[in-house]
Amino acid sequence: MGHGMSEQKTPSQNTVRAICALGLVKGLPPEVATHVASLARVDVLPDGAGVFTQGAVAQRAYAVLVGAVRIRQIGSDGAQALMRMIAPGEMFGTVALFTEGYYPADAETAMSSHIASWSKADFIALTMNFPQIAINIIGMVGQRLANVQNRLREMATQSAEQRIAHALLMLVEQSGAVQAEVCEICIPLRRRDVAELAGTTLYTASRQLAAWEKVGLLARSRQMLVVRDANRLRRIAQGGLL
Amino acid sequence: MGHGMSEQKTPSQNTVRAICALGLVKGLPPEVATHVASLARVDVLPDGAGVFTQGAVAQRAYAVLVGAVRIRQIGSDGAQALMRMIAPGEMFGTVALFTEGYYPADAETAMSSHIASWSKADFIALTMNFPQIAINIIGMVGQRLANVQNRLREMATQSAEQRIAHALLMLVEQSGAVQAEVCEICIPLRRRDVAELAGTTLYTASRQLAAWEKVGLLARSRQMLVVRDANRLRRIAQGGLL
Structure with a gap:
């Protein structure tokens, strides 16, 4: 300490x-x-x-x-x-x-x-x-x-977009909100944190987060990230289209 | 069963x-x-x-x-x-x-x-x-x-060559031979197994294993792989040159 x-x-x-x-x-x-x-x-x-x-x-x-x-x-x-x-x-x-x-x-x-x-x-x-x-x-x-x-398998087999979606869903789960559609991630995240959790570059993660904010899938509230449509994020994680 | x-x-x-x-x-x-x-x-x-x-x-x-x-x-x-x-x-x-x-x-x-x-x-x-x-x-x-x-961090930060070296070193350790220079991996490995453990393609893994066999770093004995120079493999895993 x-x-x-x-x-x-x-x-x-x-x-x-x-x-x-x-x-x-x-x-x-x-x-x-x-x-x-x-x-x-x-x-x-x-x-x-x-x-x-x-x-x-x-x-x-x-x-x-x-x-x-x-x-x-x-x-x-x-x-x-x-x-x-x-x-x-x-x-x-x-x-x-x-x-x-x-x-x-x-x-x-x-x-x-x-x-x-x-x-x-x-x-x-x-x-x-x-x-x-x-x-x-x-x-x-x-x-x-x-x-x-799971993350290791994802790294070997999934796209960066899917891995970023999985990283956010894991954080949602850790925040205790697994059922709700709209859920705040109670952990302050830097874009770099998301990139590293998903095993991708800062550039790719930033671009993806911005794209999802633009279409209303994500929002920012104070320092925290809010997932506005968890089901849609789950479909992306499964490899479906936005 | x-x-x-x-x-x-x-x-x-x-x-x-x-x-x-x-x-x-x-x-x-x-x-x-x-x-x-x-x-x-x-x-x-x-x-x-x-x-x-x-x-x-x-x-x-x-x-x-x-x-x-x-x-x-x-x-x-x-x-x-x-x-x-x-x-x-x-x-x-x-x-x-x-x-x-x-x-x-x-x-x-x-x-x-x-x-x-x-x-x-x-x-x-x-x-x-x-x-x-x-x-x-x-x-x-x-x-x-x-x-x-460790493997997850390697996937995000290391080359395929390093990850293949790490995968072989982990198998050496599991085989109980951590000290010796020449050590047999007591687990029968397909090239596909090595590729998946290292999170790379079959093509990349096959090419790397063949290159290492050619320079005498690896050999095959019956179904098993023999690491002939564990220290050299460790240097490669650290990012050094062959």
């Missing part, structure tokens, strides 16, 4: 409620969820604050309660790419506690955020004492794996 | 030894590993046999003891891609037991193979009774996630 950027608080009622709603404690009795919340540290961070850096020894597991976090990875060849945006209710930096012990990417807030975290010792103890927590983590990591595998 | 293609056996001594060496039971006392082995069913399958199909309800978790398995996924647009080759000692079809309950891909043997498997009920009970098993699964799935994320 960067210096002078974080402010620790004793978990408030809202915070406890947010932690008890995490997939991490799904299926566990309320008193266990409250126990998990009591072990959390909560940091309030401004936009652009570093949470952890690639290659650092993993010491904590994290969850976004409010805000959003960018996960960026630098390859051994120096090329950097956005791996994922983390939305409220999602965890990050968790797997490294169970594998090699080093964070595989950088994590940085994409807007002002409330971040909950647990020490490695507490987190491992929780998984040992409450196997359901370990099972929940397997489910979360497995879901993440399925998403990344 | 396909009809009439499998032959069930009571686990032999060799089989028990292979199961006790799986990452699944790492850090557990021998009697627990033996218990895990006793719950396994072992199928001896010919080349090209289906183990499970995409979209089927997940009922078992699997491990390759001998042989190799192809994991292939069909997208909603009908395009198919090889997601991963599973080598001896690796598990597959595991995550679906903890997530949506459907296998996200097809699994098919790439050579005659011995496949161990556990019922969903037994497997979930093992993770509940021995949290270390759940933690081992988190580590395995997390490692898989890190690999796929």
